[in-house]
Amino acid sequence: MIEPHGALKQGDGLLIVDVQNDFCPGGALAIDGGDLIIPMLNEWIHAAVEKGVPVYASRDWHPKGHVSFQSQGGPYPAHCIQDTTGAVFHPSLNLNEAVIKVTKGTRFDQDQNSAFDQTGFNQRLLRDKVDRIWVGGLAQDICVLQTVLEARTFRLKVQVLQEATRPVSPEGGGRALEKMRLAGAELVA
Numbered sequence: 001m002i003e004p005h006g007a008l009k010q011g012d013g014l015l016i017v018d019v020q021n022d023f024c025p026g027g028a029l030a031i032d033g034g035d036l037i038i039p040m041l042n043e044w045i046h047a048a049v050e051k052g053v054p055v056y057a058s059r060d061w062h063p064k065g066h067v068s069f070q071s072q073g074g075p076y077p078a079h080c081i082q083d084t085t086g087a088v089f090h091p092s093l094n095l096n097e098a099v100i101k102v103t104k105g106t107r108f109d110q111d112q113n114s115a116f117d118q119t120g121f122n123q124r125l126l127r128d129k130v131d132r133i134w135v136g137g138l139a140q141d142i143c144v145l146q147t148v149l150e151a152r153t154f155r156l157k158v159q160v161l162q163e164a165t166r167p168v169s170p171e172g173g174g175r176a177l178e179k180m181r182l183a184g185a186e187l188v189a
C-alpha cells in the first residue's frame, strides 16, 4: 500500500466518493465490503489534514421519489434520501470539520453519478489550486467510475486508490478499472 504522507503533495486533493450508510452493509443499496475501505480512507484523511491537502467528500442526496428509484422506473431501490440516516456519511469515516462536501443527485429530472456532474466541483478545485486528485469510495463501477472519467475530461490528474474502493459486482469492477486506466487515471494500490 502507498504511504499517504509520502505520496500527498501541494496541489493534491483527496476525494472520497459516497461513503454513506445506504451504500454500506445494512443500507438500502449496500455494496459488499463497502465499510471495509473506511480504515484506509481514514489514514488518507489524516495524512491530508496534516499536509494541508484539501479533503472533499461527495454524497448522493436524493429528494423523495427521485427519478433513479425503481418506483419511478429507475434502476435503483430508494436510497440516500435527503436528511435520512441512510444518506449520512458512515459514522466510522473520520470526516473532520474541514471537509468540503460535494452534493449531487438533487436534480428532479436526472441522476448525477459523477461528483463533477453539474455541481461546479471543477471550479472549486481550480479555486483551491488542485490539479491532482486521489479518489476512493463507492461504488467503484458506478459513482467512482463516472467521477474519475469526468475528472479526466477536465484534464485533472487522477490517482485511484484501488484498495479503497469496492464495486457492485466483481465483473463491473474489473471493467470500471480498465475504463479508468484507459482514460488516463493511474490505479494505485
Ligand SMILES: [Zn+2]
Residues within 6 Å of the ligand: 060, 062, 068, 079, 080, 105
Ligand atoms: Zn443515487
